[in-house]
Amino acid sequence: MSPQHAEKEAPKISATQRFLVGIRSTGRTLLDLAYPPGCIACREAVTEPGTLCASCWPKMRFIERPYCEKLGTPFTHDLGPGVLSSEAIADPPAYSKARAVARYEDGPVSQMVHRLKYTDRVELALPMGRWMARAGAELIEDSSVIVPVPLHRKRLFSRRFNQAALLAQAIAKYRPAEVDTTILRRTRPTLPQIGLTRAQRASNVQGAIQVAEEARERIAGRKVVLVDDVLTSGATTDAASRTLLRAGAARVDVLVFARVVRDA
Numbered sequence: 001m002s003p004q005h006a007e008k009e010a011p012k013i014s015a016t017q018r019f020l021v022g023i024r025s026t027g028r029t030l031l032d033l034a035y036p037p038g039c040i041a042c043r044e045a046v047t048e049p050g051t052l053c054a055s056c057w058p059k060m061r062f063i064e065r066p067y068c069e070k071l072g073t074p075f076t077h078d079l080g081p082g083v084l085s086s087e088a089i090a091d092p093p094a095y096s097k098a099r100a101v102a103r104y105e106d107g108p109v110s111q112m113v114h115r116l117k118y119t120d121r122v123e124l125a126l127p128m129g130r131w132m133a134r135a136g137a138e139l140i141e142d143s144s145v146i147v148p149v150p151l152h153r154k155r156l157f158s159r160r161f162n163q164a165a166l167l168a169q170a171i172a173k174y175r176p177a178e179v180d181t182t183i184l185r186r187t188r189p190t191l192p193q194i195g196l197t198r199a200q201r202a203s204n205v206q207g208a209i210q211v212a213e214e215a216r217e218r219i220a221g222r223k224v225v226l227v228d229d230v231l232t233s234g235a236t237t238d239a240a241s242r243t244l245l246r247a248g249a250a251r252v253d254v255l256v257f258a259r260v261v262r263d264a
């Protein structure tokens with residue numbers, strides 16, 4: 001489904017209003033009262049709101065152990081505990097560990113990502129955040145601060161919400177920790193990472209994400225869990241992690257809903 005593809009959906013209620021109602025009533029939103037619940041990916045009718053339909057479930061490729069302890073990329077064979085992938089050894093990222101719920105690929109995963117990001121279906125953040133809280137359980141401690149990857153204010157203005165911030169808030173509902181959406185900011189707009197080479201991706205985000213001056217004190221010595229919807233090349237999360245560590249964070253881990261996995 002193309003990002004430009006506009007879904008024909010139910011009437012608009014303010015995005016924040018819908019999200020809050022969803023949070024208060026564990027996934028049951030105002031819209032559900034007027035419309036039968038739909039699959040969170042394909043919109044096929046389901047009996048329980050906030051769930052996948054019977055045909056989407058088996059298409060989900062959840063990432064489970066065995067995986068690289070650092071990158072969280074799945075292994076085809078179990079090589080024993082704590083093993084790192086050759087990629088993690090050859091080109092170690094700035095963050096300590098990354099975890100993802102599922103592989104990013106066509107099907108329910110990309111449908112959920114696109115619906116949350118482009119079609120204003122903010123209530124999707126709840127079931128997605130619930131999966132993320134589980135996938136990232138070992139990363140989130142009571143003292144952690146969950147920090148979403150920021151959008152540039154121009155994009156935030158046109159889209160009205162940051163999907164990473166919604167996911168961060170949803171995660172904290174299932175795995176209580178502080179969420180701080182004001183620590184990182186984009187100082188200049190960046191191109192979408194899709195279609196860029198690895199080197200272009202790195203230079204595209206270089207210096208574009210910074211720790212807000214007044215936030216330095218708040219993250220000094222803290223364990224940060226950086227949250228985003230999708231991890232593609234890792235250039236954005238790596239740049240953001242570097243920035244957080246330079247500003248004094250004790251450790252940065254990354255938690256995303258979906259990640260691109262190249263099959264070896």
Ligand SMILES: [Zn+2]
Nearest residue numbers: 039042053056
């Ligand atoms: Zn479905």
